[in-house]
Amino acid sequence: MSLTGLLSQLLEIVIAIALAPLMTGWVNQWRAWLQNRSAPSLLQPYRLLHKLFNKESVIADNASQLFRAAPYVVFGCMTLACAIIPTLSTDLPLAPAADAVALVGLFALARVFISLAAMDIGTAFGTMGARREMLIGFLAEPALLMVLFSASLISKSTSLTTIVETLAHREFVIYPGLALAGVAFTMVSLAENARVPVDNPTTHLELTMIHEALILEYSGRHLALLEWAASLKLFAYSCIGLALFFPWGVAEAHAPLAMLLALPALVFKLAVGGCLLAVLETISAKMRIFRVPEFLATAFLLAVIGLLVHLLLAH
């Protein structure tokens, strides 16, 4: 483990934790503009976090230890996920800890904990939200795995750093299979991050909410951690998308100076991605919960076709 590796790893974690609420604020701002509303400040998520951290955390009498622990576990999972996705440099000491498959497992671990915590109190909404979350999760995970496998087939490795190195720093080649995987990935990340066609992140309408139903019982610092974790999840998914489909600009190992350039590139890519997300959310209507399996099945099948197209054209 080299010093520059350690430095880039630390920088990446700090940047992920610091920038994730900004990204959420940016998307919300664009959404408001596109929908002809006056936009909240870009710093609104930070203010929300500040407010929540200063508030008292109220916990139900019958809550178990799991309920208290879940926000920390979820936040930890998301931070680790952000740490192993190469956003600034491919020289990451933590990256060998988890490849693409383990990354999906990490998201699943967070999902299981938040669902268990939601069921822990025993309210109807929490249970409903947990069941819906698990429904979406079990449909989205295979699709996400297939997308990651499409990229793994190209680089012959499931390690994310190797994938980025192969795609960004070798001869430029157009991979038609990745185009299909890209569409599939967009659909999966919309579903996983509780975005509009599947769930509305700002809704508090009882019958439609999924993510909000899960965290309904939380308050104070626990809620703040969960909100922060949600921002981190959006950030992590955006970074996976960038790493797989637009990896240019990520610094190579042994090139610490390139990281100076990698940071503006990352911010620029995330800003453009945030705009596109807001546009997607504005032009699509929320679908019924019973249509979600169909939506995610389409994503899975597109990812499979991406794999097949790659195999067809590879020889």
Place this chain on the structure above:
Amino acid sequence: MNTLLAQFVNLLGAVLLMLAFAMISQRRILSLIYLFTMQGATLVLSTAVVGYVTHQPHLYLSAAVTFVLKVLLIPYLLHRVIDRLGIRWDVETLIKIPTTMLIGIGVVIFSFNLAKPIAQLSSALASGTLGIALACVLLSFLMMITRAKAVPQVIGFLAMENGLFFAATSATYGMPMVVELGIALDVLIGVLILGVFMFQIREQFDSLDIRHLEKLKED
């Protein structure tokens, strides 16, 4: 440069396949027409690129014909037909859409395997796309089979012709001009006739469900 353009043709093939798949999973007639228009535009682009790489000016002409016909004229006609018929409702399907998509995956695997030995014999620019084109044709065929209403069937028919056209340009650098013009005219006339036909079906049965046509049989 040429290898990059060949890969670009492959990419357009993948887009074509994706659009064919999107058509299968789409319920609304209006979105089907938009998807068909996008398929036409992809086809125009791929034909022009193949023409540029292989220095065959006649492919530009066929790209232009495709543009006028499949991006402008036929979508316009289809829009007019669904406006006149007042059908912008959900498409009714015979088989459920997830089932259709699973069958679609099977069709894709089948056609990829079928085309692989043929593609190895060909030395054309983007011979790998033959399998994609075949998959597009079969998927559109599947769409024609699984739809009960007349308009989606017509769109399926047109999408099938798109797949054939793509196979012709990518695998054999286009058909002779006479054949191409003949097919273009056929497609146009076909759409006009089918348009009239749809009005007739509705006048007879007050519905565009072609199952009603079975009543015409004599027992």
